[in-house]
Amino acid sequence: MxxxxxxxxxxxxxxxxxxxxxxxxxxxxxxxxxxxxxxxxxxxxxxxxxxxxxxxxxxxxxxxxxxxxxxxxxxxxxxxxxxxxxxxxxxxxxxxxxxxxxxxxxxxxxxxxxxxxxxxxxxxxxxxxxxxxxxxxxxxxxxxxxxxxxxxxxxxxxxxxxxxxxxxxxxxxxxxxxxxxxxxxxxxxxxxxxxxxxxxxxxxxxxxxxxxxxxxxxxxxxxxxxxxxxxxxxxxxxxxxxxxxxxxxxxxxxxxxxxxxxxxxxxxxxxxxxxxxxxxxxxxxxxxxxxxxxxxxxxxxxxxxxxxxxxxxxxxxxxxxxxxxxxxxxxxxxxxAAAEARAAGIAARGTGHEGEELGLRTARAAIRVTATGAPTVLSGPPLVVDIAPRLSEAVEPGMLTGLIGAFTESMPGTVGHVVTVETPELPDLSDESRPLVMVVHDARRHPWVGELLARAVALRPDTVVVETGMPGEPSGAVYVTTNGISRASARAVARWLTGDQ
Missing domain, CATH: 3.20.20.300 (Glycoside hydrolase, family 3, N-terminal domain)
Structure with a gap:
């Protein structure tokens, strides 16, 4: 036995x-x-x-x-x-x-x-x-x-x-x-x-x-x-x-x-x-x-x-x-090897200035821009429309791109508007004079996101499009890909587009 x-x-x-x-x-x-x-x-x-x-x-x-x-x-x-x-x-x-x-x-x-x-x-x-x-x-x-x-x-x-x-x-x-x-x-x-x-x-x-x-x-x-x-x-x-x-x-x-x-x-x-x-x-x-x-x-x-x-x-x-x-x-x-440092209570450098700078530097290196002759620096505080699909079950519910906050940080006076699958409506763009930034994530994978984006670009051909997911077909006057969502990526692209380098 x-x-x-x-x-x-x-x-x-x-x-x-x-x-x-x-x-x-x-x-x-x-x-x-x-x-x-x-x-x-x-x-x-x-x-x-x-x-x-x-x-x-x-x-x-x-x-x-x-x-x-x-x-x-x-x-x-x-x-x-x-x-x-x-x-x-x-x-x-x-x-x-x-x-x-x-x-x-x-x-x-x-x-x-x-x-x-x-x-x-x-x-x-x-x-x-x-x-x-x-x-x-x-x-x-x-x-x-x-x-x-x-x-x-x-x-x-x-x-x-x-x-x-x-x-x-x-x-x-x-x-x-x-x-x-x-x-x-x-x-x-x-x-x-x-x-x-x-x-x-x-x-x-x-x-x-x-x-x-x-x-x-x-x-x-x-x-x-x-x-x-x-x-x-x-x-x-x-x-x-x-x-x-x-x-x-x-x-x-x-x-x-x-x-x-x-x-x-x-x-x-x-x-x-x-x-x-x-x-x-x-x-x-x-x-x-x-x-x-x-x-x-x-x-x-x-x-x-x-x-x-x-x-x-x-x-x-x-x-x-x-x-x-x-x-x-x-x-x-x-x-x-790090056990002694942990026991001593060494604070994580990643939450300080050096870690923030590393994040910004690596995020900036991943930004790719396609422009149709339009300036890549915004002329004034923009209207940022963040279309926010549910990313995936691996991502925390409610996770947003952070672009609205990042643009506000770089250019006070920025106005933000979030669109979700529950409220899939664009704000009124007919009389909108501010620069328009449309933020999307995996637009080609979510038909409703692609449709809203196409509608906005048709109304405003000068739209700046920021894709935070997998890049798709460029659209708008300026098409920016961050190749991911993070606080670092949001700050890097906002600084790029506002001239706050």
Whole structure:
């Protein structure tokens, strides 16, 4: 009879990384960390108010379990949790790829790492290593460094070097590549129709580079890749997680799932079954971004894992191996070169002047302008119309481009107007004499945005168009692409167009 651990429940809790609601840690979470061996938690913008609050929150979590893996999605650009209320101080991956300065990418990631390290955060679910082969990809887009595997690879390596050099573990995602999909995995299961050769030449190189660069974690994506496994999404596929990532590519760090409540997998199985199958496939940590008010779903995940071991559907050795990799990542963080600085409470330079200047410089390098003979500097305070579609489920709800505030900062007297899918009407432009700036995001992917933009340009051919998403066909008298959303990008383009250099 095989050996059974006397504390399977504790092993099962070690591999879970749940989220929680509110800005104060709930009692169930503190008890789970302190008494039950919960391996960590993931923070979202809903949990955080400012850096001081974040630091205090993490300290309360670590008081219960010093080894807890505290994780966050802090990609820079549009995906930010610690700076969600004002926008990231640094541009995201596409802007860095367009600028194509790998040292600048390393420095940006280093500043993000210092920000996270100052709050004692263990793991950043970044960088995105996907090659954005589909320009109308609904969930990756500007989160990717670009469409060229070599460019994505070198910037992925630089990002990992910068972040981990600051003492925070990096996590390359979404293995084995989410860039050529038409479906957002938050809503349904995407299928990646690519041959093994195309995958090897296009999608896998950045992940191979990440492994060679010593990335501490890899996140598996919720996507079906028939050429590799026609039956199971990557998250639940032993062929992909163990066969490809572990055995063929030689990755020895922690493998974490994307959030298991995403419809790509949630439509297939119960949460407990997803956790069991992911662990059996080779995952080491289960990300559950949404939790019940009393943590009931976390305990249900634990019980499902324990039952699967007792029933022989999940090997205890596999569970123990997964837990050991979670603890190994925690141990790396505690022993990293930046531990002494974290313990001394060194403030993140990324929130100060040097970090702001780096953000502006890298954002400015990504700006591209197409003009039809019109001046690129505005003649006076503009009317800025920001058409704001819902960006994606990966981005915090209500995230705006920040262009209205940035133009107001550079040119007082600016008037702003926000258009949403709920209120898809332009302001009256018939008697408008001020310069008109139309701000859009992925206009070619959202027909209603493209229609409003075309209507505005027809009324005002002198319109300045600022595209903050994937560039499309230039329109207006001046067409500016920022290649992403961030506070840095907004300030850089506003300064460019107002002459406030």
């Amino acid at each position: 095989p050996h059974r651990s006397p504390d399977l429940a504790r092993l099962a809790m070690t591999v879970l990384q749940p989220g929680f609601d509110g800005t104060e840690p709930p009692g169930w979470l503190l008890r789970a960390l302190g008494d039950e061996g919960l391996g960590g938690t993931v923070l979202f913008a809903r949990n955080l108010t400012d850096l001081g609050h974040t630091t205090d929150l993490v300290a309360r979590l670590r008081a219960e379990n010093p080894a807890a893996v505290i994780a966050v999605d802090e990609e820079g650009g549009s995906v930010t949790r610690l700076q969600a209320t004002r926008g990231s101080s640094w541009p995201g991956n596409r802007a860095l790829g367009v600028g194509d300065d790998v040292e600048a990418t390393r420095l940006v990631a280093q500043e993000i790492g210092r920000l996270l390290a100052s709050a004692d955060i263990t793991l950043d679910y970044a960088p995105v290593a996907d090659v954005n082969a589909n320009p109308v990809n609904p969930v990756i887009g500007v989160r990717s460094f670009g469409a060229d595997p070599e460019l994505v690879s070198r910037h992925t390596a630089a990002w990992i070097s910068g972040l981990q050099g600051a003492g925070v573990a990096a996590c390359a995602k979404h293995f084995p590549g989410h860039g050529d999909t038409h479906t957002d995995s938050h809503h349904a299961l995407p299928t990646l129709h690519a041959s093994p050769r195309l995958l090897a030449e296009r999608d896998l190189p950045p992940f191979r580079t990440a492994v060679a660069a010593g990335v501490r974690a890899v996140m598996c994506g919720h996507l079906l890749i028939p050429a590799l496994d026609p039956e199971n999404p990557a998250t639940l596929s032993r062929r992909i997680t163990t066969g490809l990532l572990r055995e063929e590519m030689g990755f020895t760090g922690m493998i974490v799932t994307d959030a298991i409540e995403m419809r790509a997998v949630a439509a297939l199985h119960s949460p407990g079954e997803i956790a069991v199958r992911a662990l059996a496939a080779g995952a080491d940590a289960i990300c559950a971004g949404i939790s019940s008010p009393g943590g009931e779903n976390v305990h249900e995940l634990r019980d499902a894992i324990v039952d699967a071991v007792r029933e022989g559907r999940l090997g205890e050795d596999r569970l123990a191996e997964a837990a050991s990799r979670v603890l190994a990542l925690s141990g790396w963080y505690a022993a990293s």
